[in-house]
Amino acid sequence: MDYREAGVDISAADAAKQRIKRLARGTFNPGVLSEIGSFGGLFRPDFASYQEPVLVSSTDGVGTKIQVARLMGVHDTVGYDLVAHCVNDILVQGASPLFFLDYLALGRMDPDRVEAVVSGVTRACQEFGCPLVGGETAEMPGTYADDDYDLAGFIVGVVERGKALPAGVSAGDALLGLPSAGLHTNGYSLARQALFAKAGHQAATVLPELGTSIGAALLAPHKSYLAALEGLIERGRIRALAHITGGGFPGNIPRVLPDGLGAVVRRGSWEVPPLFRLIQAAGEVPDDEMFRTFNMGVGMIVVVAPGDLHEVEHSLERRGEPSFLIGSVVEGPGVTFE
Amino acid sequence: MDYREAGVDISAADAAKQRIKRLARGTFNPGVLSEIGSFGGLFRPDFASYQEPVLVSSTDGVGTKIQVARLMGVHDTVGYDLVAHCVNDILVQGASPLFFLDYLALGRMDPDRVEAVVSGVTRACQEFGCPLVGGETAEMPGTYADDDYDLAGFIVGVVERGKALPAGVSAGDALLGLPSAGLHTNGYSLARQALFAKAGHQAATVLPELGTSIGAALLAPHKSYLAALEGLIERGRIRALAHITGGGFPGNIPRVLPDGLGAVVRRGSWEVPPLFRLIQAAGEVPDDEMFRTFNMGVGMIVVVAPGDLHEVEHSLERRGEPSFLIGSVVEGPGVTFE
Structure with a gap:
């Protein structure tokens, strides 16, 4: 043997x-x-411009979005998703990326498949200035089906301690929503169940309201908000960020609010994209469940002091980044919808 | 829905x-x-005593050792394995741990199972002075069987640039082998195939030569060499380390040797533990395949200048760490067995 x-x-x-x-x-x-x-990957950080550098790290996967990648036979976008997701997670703490590592486990070691996935990882690493310094690629027959795999990413970034977020969040602060590019990397088990198992759609079915196939719409890459927000963070114009990932609005907004503060979100203040409405209809999913599972078209929520709101909106607009005023920080815990 | x-x-x-x-x-x-x-996890490093700190990062999994954990119903040791493996990987570059993150994906979110796995992670994190600052726990029905899971770890450490390993490896350097505690985290697909599928052993079968059950012997925790080696690294007494993981001797020793240098390993210079002999016999596995799959009882190889050999052996002995002189660095590439 x-x-x-x-x-x-x-x-x-x-x-x-x-x-x-x-x-x-x-x-x-x-x-x-x-x-x-x-x-081990060796990285020499340049902390010369920092008084008190703090390392910010995060790990995440892309969940069962991989199952959509398999249906579509497209495997680079989940690699991109992984990096964009991790970049956003440390951006929420005010940090810029230093380096990235990936873990890819497959039922069968297929060099073409590995190359496709990793090419998406490295495309995103280039875009976000975040070198891929290490990784693990493991063949695990039995754990994964022959054609299946899982993917996890690890990022390390840095923030000046005095500029770490969240900081100074107060009742009355505005919540600005930044558009997502789709489901990003959360809610795919529910989306697949609703669209494919329950409504009987095929991944290849093109729907006019989506302007593409259901599979392609589901695979739309996770958007990173690094370029849109890093200047504003540097200038101290942002009090907190909430990356709307697993757990949706009620799961993520409270993570960055001080004890005793909550949020009011006005549901009608932005247009929920067609893909979410399609999932909701297909699965007969109640509103509350939608908002605690999906980003509903808002990938990142920016918490801004009222006096900085105009400057932040203007800065985003100059970068071509739309934003919606979706609510505010209020006394009392939790997320309330209006 | x-x-x-x-x-x-x-x-x-x-x-x-x-x-x-x-x-x-x-x-x-x-x-x-x-x-x-x-x-994101925030960690403020104390680099005051470093002239040029270099961050060293690594990621790894525990492979199909998880399948043995499932057979035995014991899930904390794979958590420990994960950390010990990662600590060894950055130790090879001369680095000490700063912090750790884990990724745990399961077919079904079972809080007891999660707690068992993570308790092994945190026990190791405490032992190695490496705080667990973040992680991801993902429920992925469909990707993993209901009772199955996968686990990946991510470590960041630091080394003074001038003390990073490998450094100065020369022909004539000695190779000291440090005993492993078992298979560590590699070769489990072959071991399970040989012992269970081919030879028909049961995990619960107690064998006198193992002194325990086959399952318990296979689950023996990955040994970390941090405590044994960090002082010697600090004092500049080690030229290189090779962590004998996936790829065995020929896969790992060349990773830390300069171009043009290789290694001669004397197979008879240490006693191969009974578990490896059992796997070899059960699977009729050729010697070469054993040495490129398993650690064969040597978990870490220490490359030492001849003039430092006595001091290194003595230091290890004082710490109660046995070591075997198993070979030397030679001109010409690759690993040759004698």
């Missing part, structure tokens, strides 16, 4: 590793001191 | 999160500035 008979193909793993190495190299900046393939 | 009908239980996730929060708090040190549950 050998390892291959046990379902683990070391030659395929070596081939995949070479492709990852090449892709990762395209993300490197002068801080990276190691090649992919060493036991 | 709601999220629960789609197989995702937000209440169970909340319950699991509370238990993780409590466990993680027990790992915190003064560097940790955030609670579990924020979007």
Whole structure:
């Protein structure tokens, strides 16, 4: 017997590793001191301009969006999603990315599949200035179906301690919603159940209100708000950010509010995109369940002092970023919808 | 329809999160500035004693050792394995741990299962002085069987740039082998195939040569070499370390040798533990395949200049750490067995 008979193909793993190495190299900046393939990734941070640098780290997956990727045979976008999601998570604390690592586990080591996924990771790493310094690619027959896989990402960034968010959130602060690009990376188990299992739609079905197929709409890449928000954070114009991920509005807004404060969100203050309405109708999902599962078209909520609202809206507009005034911070806990 | 009908239980996730929060708090040190549950973990590094701090990061999983954990109904040790593996990976670069994050994906969100796994993670985090500052726990019905899960870890450490390993490896350097505690976290697909599928053993079968059941022997926790080696690294007595993980001897020793240098390993210079001999016999696995799949009883190889060998052996002995002189660095690439 050998390892291959046990379902683990070391030659395929070596081939995949070479492709990852090449892709990762395209993300490197002068801080990276190691090649992919060493036991640890070496990154020399430049903290010269920081008084008290704080490292901010986060990990996330892309959930069952991978099952939509499999249906569509498109595997690079979930790689992009992974990085964009993690970048947003540390942006919420005010941090800029330093470096990224990924974990990819597959039922069968397919170098083409690995390359597709990782090419999405590295495309996003380049876009966000966040080198891919390491990763793990594991063949796990038995845990994953032959054609299936899972993907997790890890990011490290930095923030000046005095500029870390949230900070200074008060009752009366405005909530600005920034549009999402789709479901981002949450709610896919419910969306698939409603659209495919219950309503009997096919992934390839093109619907006029979506302007594309259901599968393509579901695969729309997770949007990062780094470019839109980093200048405003640097200038101290933002009090808090809430990344609307798993748990939706009630699960994420309270995470960045001080004890005793809550939020009022006016549901009619932005237009919920057609994909969410389609899922809601297909699954007969109550409003409350929609808002605690999905981002409903709002990928990031920006908490702004009333006096800074005009400047923030104007700055976003100049960058071509739409925003909606969707509510405000109020006394008393929790999220209330109007 | 709601999220629960789609197989995702937000209440169970909340319950699991509370238990993780409590466990993680027990790992915190003064560097940790955030609670579990924020979007990113905040860690303020103390680099006052460093001239040029380099961040060293690594990610890994525990592979199909999880399938043995399921057979035995024991889920804390794989959590411990995860941290010990990652600590060893950055130790190879000369780094000490700063903080850790974990990713746990399950077919069904079972708070007891989550708590068991994470309790192993946090026990190891405490032992290695490496706070758990964040993580993700994802319920992914369909990707994982109801009772199945996968686990990935992510570590960040620091090394003074001038003390990063490997450094100065030369032909004639000695290779010291440090004993492993078992299979650590590699080769489980082959081991399970050989022992269970081919030889028909049961996990609960107690064998005299193992002194315990096959399942318990397979689950023996991954050993970390941090305590044994950090002082020697600090004093500049080690030129390189090779963590013997996936790929075994030929896959890992060359990763830390300069181009043009290789290694000669004398197979008879240490006693291969009974578990490896049992797997080899059960699966009729050739010697070469054993050495490129398993650690064969040597979990870490220490590359030492001949002049430092006595001091290193003596230091390890004083700490109660056995070591074997298993070979040397030679001109010419690859790993040759004698």
